[in-house]
Amino acid sequence: MGKILEVKGLSKQYAKVLAVDNVSFEIDKGEIFALIGTNGAGKTTTIRMISTLLTATSGDAVVNGHSILKEPEKVRESISYLPDEAGAYKNMTGKKYLRFMAGLFSADIDTINGYTERAEKICGLGERLNDKIGTYSRGMIRKLLLSRAVMTKPALAILDEPTSGLDVLNALEIRKMIKELAKNEGMSFLLSSHNMLEIEFVSDRVGIISKGKLLVTGKTDELKQRYGVQNLEEVFERVAKNNEIL
Numbered sequence: 001m002g003k004i005l006e007v008k009g010l011s012k013q014y015a016k017v018l019a020v021d022n023v024s025f026e027i028d029k030g031e032i033f034a035l036i037g038t039n040g041a042g043k044t045t046t047i048r049m050i051s052t053l054l055t056a057t058s059g060d061a062v063v064n065g066h067s068i069l070k071e072p073e074k075v076r077e078s079i080s081y082l083p084d085e086a087g088a089y090k091n092m093t094g095k096k097y098l099r100f101m102a103g104l105f106s107a108d109i110d111t112i113n114g115y116t117e118r119a120e121k122i123c124g125l126g127e128r129l130n131d132k133i134g135t136y137s138r139g140m141i142r143k144l145l146l147s148r149a150v151m152t153k154p155a156l157a158i159l160d161e162p163t164s165g166l167d168v169l170n171a172l173e174i175r176k177m178i179k180e181l182a183k184n185e186g187m188s189f190l191l192s193s194h195n196m197l198e199i200e201f202v203s204d205r206v207g208i209i210s211k212g213k214l215l216v217t218g219k220t221d222e223l224k225q226r227y228g229v230q231n232l233e234e235v236f237e238r239v240a241k242n243n244e245i246l
Contacts, residue, residue: 002029004156004188005050009059012045012212019045021212022059027156030186032178034193034203035214036236042212043192044084044160050190051081051158064155080149084161087141090134094125094144097133101148115151122177123147139170146174150181157181158190163198171195175202196232206232210240 005027012020020042027033035043048054050061052072060067066074088097095116102115120129123143133141142163150157162178163171179202181187193199199206200220207217216223216239223235227244238244 003027003062004029004031005033005061005063005190007046007050007059007061010046010049010056010061011058012042012049012054013057019212020049023209023212023214024059025207025214025217027188027190029155029188030182031205032182032189032191032203034191034199034206035209036193036196036199036206036232037209037240038194041209041240043209045212046209047081047158047160047190047192051079052076053081078155079158080152080154080156081158082145082149082160082162084164086145088133088144088148091132093132094123094129094136095120097144098123098129098148098151102151105152118153119147119151122150122181124173137170139166139173142166142170142174143177146177150187153185153187156188156190160192161194162191163193163195171198178202196236200232208236208239210243215239215243215245 003026007023007025010020010023023046035046037043045054049056050068052068052075056069060069063075064078066078068075098119099112099116102112105115106112125140125143128140163174166174175198178189182189191203205217205219208215220232227235227238229235
């Protein structure tokens with residue numbers, strides 16, 4: 001199947017704080033991998049290093065065959081990154097926004113048209129794309145942003161809290177979009193989330209991170225069986241809170 005991402009002993013030191021400590025994991029083509037942890041656990045710092053927004057103190061990560069340290073520009077060509085706090089230009093219509101963003105990736109008109117049409121189809125907003133983004137609900141904006149993040153068919157889409165602040169129905173739609181893209185197009189995803197229900201629904205494998213250390217990785221069902229519990233929240237409690245590493 002092939003590795004889209006190989007994280008190798010990645011660490012990040014801030015003055016006296018070791019935010020990420022020797023983290024290693026892999027993501028296959030078409031796989032959805034989720035990093036879960038409390039606030040300050042090191043999830044976002046790890047994601048930002050892989051996205052080349054932060055420079056690692058030590059270690060490396062290889063994205064689609066390219067090192068984040070030696071070939072950051074090649075890595076950026078292979079990924080998309082959607083942060084939790086991402087927004088869109090409220091005075092633009094949805095269509096104009098998608099076309100504007102497509103133009104940042106290519107100067108070729110046919111390519112821009114292809115990216116825009118793909119994003120319009122994925123977001124499913126229909127005629128509302130003719131309206132200004134300032135009139136959209138949070139759920140609509142998140143769908144628009146996700147479609148922007150995957151319009152170029154990146155080898156790896158990195159999503160930080162993809163359904164943060166959404167109601168149940170909008171969150172469910174976003175999760176389904178992610179699963180369909182992975183299944184139908186072979187796109188790989190690296191997710192960060194606090195929502196254990198979301199992780200159980202959408203991810204193929206999870207990694208639990210606490211105090212900068214990646215403690216365990218595995219499929220959700222395997223982890224529940226390993227720890228003899230009913231849900232991922234209980235696995236998380238056993239690992240991150242009680243430090244039970246099985």
